Amino acid sequence: xxxxxxxPRYKIIEKRQSVAFWCNPISGHAxxxxxxxxxxxxxxxxxxxxxxxxxxxxxxxxxxxxxERLKGVxxxxxxxxxxxxxxxxxxxxxxxxxNEQFFGPGTRLTVL
Amino acid sequence: AQTVxxxxxxxxxxxxxxxxxxxxxxxxxxxxxxxxxKQPPSRQMILVIRQExxxxxxxxENRFSVNFQKAAKSFSLKISDSQLGDxxxxxxxxxxxxGAGSYQLTFGKGTKLSVIP
Numbered sequence: 001x002x003x004x005x006x007x008p009r010y011k012i013i014e015k016r017q018s019v020a021f022w023c024n025p026i027s028g029h030a031x032x033x034x035x036x037x038x039x040x041x042x043x044x045x046x047x048x049x050x051x052x053x054x055x056x057x058x059x060x061x062x063x064x065x066x067x068e069r070l071k072g073v074x075x076x077x078x079x080x081x082x083x084x085x086x087x088x089x090x091x092x093x094x095x096x097x098x099n100e101q102f103f104g105p106g107t108r109l110t111v112l
Numbered sequence: 113a114q115t116v117x118x119x120x121x122x123x124x125x126x127x128x129x130x131x132x133x134x135x136x137x138x139x140x141x142x143x144x145x146x147x148x149x150k151q152p153p154s155r156q157m158i159l160v161i162r163q164e165x166x167x168x169x170x171x172x173e174n175r176f177s178v179n180f181q182k183a184a185k186s187f188s189l190k191i192s193d194s195q196l197g198d199x200x201x202x203x204x205x206x207x208x209x210x211g212a213g214s215y216q217l218t219f220g221k222g223t224k225l226s227v228i229p
Contacts, residue, residue, distance in 0.1 A: 003156075033216065042116075042203050042219025043157075056214035091157070098215040103157040 002026065004104035006092050012110045018080035021107045025073070025094030031055075032069055033101060034077050035091040043091055049075065079109075087111045114139045114206050118220035125194045126228050132179075133189045133223045135204030143209035146180065147217065148189045152200040160202070163187065165209065191225075199227045 005024040013019050025032050030051050035043035046065065048055040051072035060067065064083070069075040079086055089108050093101040115138045125131035137146065148160040163171045163180050170178050175195075179188045191198055201224050205217040 031215070035217075040221070042205070042221050043217070044219070045214070045216035048214050048216060056216060058214075095215075100159055100162070101217060105156045 004092055004094050004102055006090075006104040006107055008107055009105060010108050010110075012112065013082055015084055015111050016081040018078065019082055019109065020076055020078045021090050021092075021109075023075045023077070023092030023104060025075070025092070026102055029094035029096055029102075030072070031095045031097060032075050033093040033095075034067060034075070035093065037089040037091055037106070039088070046077070046090075082109075082111045084111050114141075114144075114208075114218045116204050116206050116218050116220040118204055118223050120223045121221070122224045122226070124226040124228055125191070125198075127194055127196060129194055130190060130192045131194055131225065133191075133202050133204075133225070135187045135189070135220060137185050137187060137204070137206050139185070139206065141208055143211075145207045145209055146178075146187045147205040147207070148176070148178070149203045149205060149219075150198075150200045151203065151222075157203070161189070194227050196227050196229065199225055201225075 032049045034046040037043040046060045047057040047067045049069040052069045067077045089106040091106045092104045095101045117136045144165045146163045149157045150160050151157045161173045161176050175192045177190045201222045203222045204220040
């Protein structure tokens with residue numbers, strides 16, 4: 001069974017530029033999560049989808065971050081414009097409803 | 113809000129020895145799950161072990177076991193017969209167990225485990 005796929009694996013951008021990350025969850029997983037992991041900290045939830053609906057986006061900085069999950073499968077997380085403090089690893093996870101979450105390899109973002 | 117605290121930023125253990133990683137949490141809920149995740153350098157996070165709060169018996173997965181003290185809100189991970197491949201960041205995490213809404217994982221800051229040959 002294929003795991004959670006993410007791309008790109010690494011991204012370096014200048015501040016005020018925009019960037020997008022892509023996630024493909026495990027086939028059949030209805031629930032998809034985006035976490036932000038800043039160096040030296042544990043991951044923090046940005047947004048949770050159930051199929052293509054948002055369950056929780058209370059910690060998503062909506063002035064610059066946006067996410068969508070069209071057709072309830074793939075998801076895209078966008079940052080526009082990026083700030084220095086957005087440098088982090090962005091993790092995507094998926095689960096069958098509310099069971100175990102499986103994580104992807106992450107996208108490491110560096111904002112210069 | 114739930115919080116998870118890992119008070120040991122770094123730990124080391126000799127190969128084949130036993131090490132215990134500590135975790136405390138705070139919650140007002142009665143139905144929840146606790147997890148230990150392993151994150152090797154530049155590799156993805158994987159689940160090591162999980163514990164349901166309603167179960168009194170401590171979870172065990174091969175060389176990994178937990179000491180779940182519900183009243184003290186403590187959840188430690190014991191790794192027996194440590195191997196070089198156990199070297200990684202270990203995260204303790206909390207998740208609510210039921211009801212509508214978010215099932216996000218709340219993580220601690222992690223403990224970096226080094227295994228000495």
